[in-house]
Amino acid sequence: MKNVLLESHVDSSVRVSTPVAVAFGDGIGPEIMKSVIGLIQAAGARIEYLPIELGQSVYNRGFTSGIEPAAWETIRSTGVLLKAPITTPQGGGFKSLNVTIRKTLGLYANVRPCSAYAPFVQTAHPKMNLVVIRENEEDLYAGIEHRQTDEVYQCLKLITRPGCEKISRYAFEYARAHGRKRVTCMTKDNIMKLTDGLFHKVFDEIGSEYPEIEKEHRIIDIGMARVASRPEEFDVILTPNLYGDILSDVASEIAGSVGLSPSSNIGDQCAMFEAIHGSAPDIAGQGIANPSGLLLAAVMMLVHIGQPEVATRVHNAWLKTIEDGIHTKDIFVAGVSDALVGTSGFADAVKDRLGKQPVKFAAVQYANQPVMKIQTAPMLRTAEVKTLVGIDIFVQWNSAVSELADRLRSAQTDRLQIQMVTNRGVKVWPGGFPETFCTDHWRCRFITDPYAEVSPAEVSELITNIYREKLDFIKAETLCLFDGNPGFSLGQGQ
Numbered sequence: 001m002k003n004v005l006l007e008s009h010v011d012s013s014v015r016v017s018t019p020v021a022v023a024f025g026d027g028i029g030p031e032i033m034k035s036v037i038g039l040i041q042a043a044g045a046r047i048e049y050l051p052i053e054l055g056q057s058v059y060n061r062g063f064t065s066g067i068e069p070a071a072w073e074t075i076r077s078t079g080v081l082l083k084a085p086i087t088t089p090q091g092g093g094f095k096s097l098n099v100t101i102r103k104t105l106g107l108y109a110n111v112r113p114c115s116a117y118a119p120f121v122q123t124a125h126p127k128m129n130l131v132v133i134r135e136n137e138e139d140l141y142a143g144i145e146h147r148q149t150d151e152v153y154q155c156l157k158l159i160t161r162p163g164c165e166k167i168s169r170y171a172f173e174y175a176r177a178h179g180r181k182r183v184t185c186m187t188k189d190n191i192m193k194l195t196d197g198l199f200h201k202v203f204d205e206i207g208s209e210y211p212e213i214e215k216e217h218r219i220i221d222i223g224m225a226r227v228a229s230r231p232e233e234f235d236v237i238l239t240p241n242l243y244g245d246i247l248s249d250v251a252s253e254i255a256g257s258v259g260l261s262p263s264s265n266i267g268d269q270c271a272m273f274e275a276i277h278g279s280a281p282d283i284a285g286q287g288i289a290n291p292s293g294l295l296l297a298a299v300m301m302l303v304h305i306g307q308p309e310v311a312t313r314v315h316n317a318w319l320k321t322i323e324d325g326i327h328t329k330d331i332f333v334a335g336v337s338d339a340l341v342g343t344s345g346f347a348d349a350v351k352d353r354l355g356k357q358p359v360k361f362a363a364v365q366y367a368n369q370p371v372m373k374i375q376t377a378p379m380l381r382t383a384e385v386k387t388l389v390g391i392d393i394f395v396q397w398n399s400a401v402s403e404l405a406d407r408l409r410s411a412q413t414d415r416l417q418i419q420m421v422t423n424r425g426v427k428v429w430p431g432g433f434p435e436t437f438c439t440d441h442w443r444c445r446f447i448t449d450p451y452a453e454v455s456p457a458e459v460s461e462l463i464t465n466i467y468r469e470k471l472d473f474i475k476a477e478t479l480c481l482f483d484g485n486p487g488f489s490l491g492q493g494q
């Protein structure tokens with residue numbers, strides 16, 4: 001594939017060894033990628049750069065996924081993608097290409113280190129040095145959304161046991177390989193007892209295999225608040241997808257700038273390296289963006305592809321540049337910084353320092369970093385006995401719940417009797433409160449009492465009856481026991 005932009009700044013005469021797919025992205029993407037590639041080339045990276053196009057220009061050519069088949073092939077054949085940020089339309093429009101890439105390639109672990117660089121980069125938290133490990137494929141990012149009624153929209157939160165096992169193991173292996181002492185898991189399992197509850201439970205299970213590593217769990221709200229106020233108390237933080245996305249931006253910003261933090265997206269076959277920030281359209285084209293996040297992501301990539309000596313050279317030159325006070329606008333503070341530079345000026349300053357060691361910061365050394373051993377195959381378990389005992393039927397209804405209950409009673413079968421009706425999860429029948437606000441979306445629980453197995457034929461009889469009663473059927477969720485334990489939550493107030 002032709003990429004004029006890339007050809008203009010990558011020296012194709014450089015003989016290379018490791019092929020890497022490179023995407024220049026949108027907004028500030030091309031500016032920062034150009035600087036980063038120039039720098040790692042100057043540092044002696046042995047890379048064959050294979051440009052691919054992603055994002056807006058591809059959407060505009062009619063590829064609604066934002067990526068063409070040839071680009072997929074390049075990424076899959078190299079197994080490594082260095083990617084600048086891309087613009088994702090908000091609200092409607094195309095699906096996020098970032099999420100598509102992470103999920104399609106099985107990049108289940110998103111690793112986001114956030115450190116302070118005090119006193120050279122201003123921060124209230126000079127000792128902070130944490131790593132967010134974010135589950136990267138599941139949760140609300142499954143992107144399964146439906147409009148169900150006039151008033152109600154739904155997004156499915158999917159958490160799987162293999163997904164939890166893989167990311168928990170990754171977090172503990174990461175901690176072990178990087179000499180980190182503690183892994184803190186953050187979820188909201190006091191509210192989402194089944195989904196976040198599973199994430200927490202699996203964290204405890206896998207954690208028991210790592211006795212030398214401290215482990216703790218915090219509820220995400222107070223946990224994230226503590227990261228914002230006392231980040232130095234944290235080491236490795238493990239979260240489901242959405243919390244980790246938010247938490248890592250908070251952590252990066254309080255460390256000094258969202259422009260400083262890199263991330264890797266790791267799977268069994270492929271890996272993608274990018275800054276954590278977006279395409280920053282507000283400053284695109286001005287030559288003032290901080291390339292540090294992408295540069296440090298390239299450092300992570302160099303370690304990943306087996307060039308730790310180049311990674312070390314680049315990272316130490318970057319540290320020296322930061323401590324020399326040569327700063328882009330986002331981290332420049334008069335009286336603290338020495339020189340205000342743009343994107344290319346910063347890259348030139350780092351280039352000038354290749355081969356030098358930082359004096360104030362501790363120098364990094366990647367050569368002896370132990371290799372992580374990740375066993376991603378799910379743990380073996382015997383299948384649990386699954387018993388169908390009821391069904392939640394969701395309907396649209398615009399009148400009083402008492403009238404709805406009458407219709408539901410007419411629809412029930414001998415064994416699948418209406419037990420309760422909830423509205424937005426709150427029990428409103430029998431015995432609801434007039435204060436409870438109700439929308440047009442009702443969950444109607446038909447269940448055996450006491451729990452007993454029902455046949456699919458009884459379930460379909462019930463659904464037929466629902467239609468017969470002219471109820472506006474939206475969807476159904478089966479209610480099952482797993483080894484005798486309910487695989488469903490109670491209604492709020494039940």
Ligand code: NAD
Pocket residue numbers: 028084085086087088089098258259274275276277278279280281282283288289290291292293330
């Ligand atoms: P953003 O991260 O692009 O920008 C947030 C703020 O931080 C802006 O004020 C911006 O100027 C500043 N900023 C970001 N990176 C900077 C840098 N390197 N140097 C200096 N300042 C920097 O977030 P946004 O504005 O919410 O998102 C813009 C677009 O990027 C959206 O379309 C979003 O979907 C997309 N996005 C992409 C990725 C990705 O490709 N991985 C990640 C996040 C957001």
